[in-house]
Amino acid sequence: MTAQTIDGKARAARIIDAVKRAAEALRHETGTEPGLAVVIVGEDPASQVYVGSKARTAKECGFKSVKHVLGADTTEAALLGKIRELNADPTIHGLLVQLPLPGQIDEAKVIEAIAPDKDVDGFGLTNVGRLSTGAIDEAFVPCTPAGAMILIRDVVGDDLSGKTAVVVGRSNIVGKPMAQLLLAANATVTIAHSRTKDLPAVCRGADILVAAVGRPEMITGDYVKDGAVVIDVGINRIAAPEKGLSDDGKPKTRLVGDVAFASAAEKAAAVTPVPGGVGPMTIAMLMANTLTAAYRAAGKTPPGF
């Protein structure tokens, strides 16, 4: 089988368009302009790129967008102070702190400091609890699994009854919430990870395979059942000497996922590419979550996505 390439970029553009129209409607009806604040600690170049693209997309949606860059040596107390300030700011509806944080700062403490009704990343205990207890409509669902789930629904349908799903990876940001979403859609779900025995065999049982391992191109065709839907959550920047050297004299780089695309595509019915798959959906869902936060703050029922 030669797989369909799932176009996450085009799907994300449609969501962003719908968010933009809903933001206009909200502003027209209530005068509320959705506001997103992104806090970044330190100058990690990859984080800078993501934060820049979040800010750009927020503006495209007609949101107020603010970015707070704090030095790499910022104390935990200073960051918590900034979060309290943004929690209290009525023009900010969505607030996220870019992860990872430098070692002197306790990430769990920072995540818990974000007001649950502004926690558009969905990482705080209130939103994790809502998702895990089936109150999904009230939860902010983490953006990457939420975006991956839309791609899965587009290809497989809304009801995954009778389907098996394997999620490779057990992070709080992707693996666990992804498994909850699949379970809520009635799939039979396995969470596999680095200690799983015979991972390829476990993965070959999956009608829906979600790779979130953080190992470049690890999931080859040997892990894929014929006709499976494969969702690649990995974003890995690897050296690409074939592209020559960049200005600093080091080899140029390219982005690859956790899935070896060509090899997986020989077996799968559909695969997401990297770039252009789940990544753009992550940003689109951040916009959708921020819009939802603004609707709720204005006492309005948010549109669904």
Ligand SMILES: Nc1nc(=O)c2c([nH]1)NC[C@@H]1CN(c3ccc(C(=O)N[C@@H](CCC(=O)O)C(=O)O)cc3)C=[N+]21
């Ligand atoms: N609190 C927090 N929330 C996050 O949502 C969060 C975070 N921290 N830390 C870092 C990761 C990473 N992340 C990505 C978002 C979009 C793309 C994306 O759009 N990728 C493009 C390619 C981008 C490129 O070319 O570099 C694509 O896959 O097509 C990738 C990665 C959000 N993250």
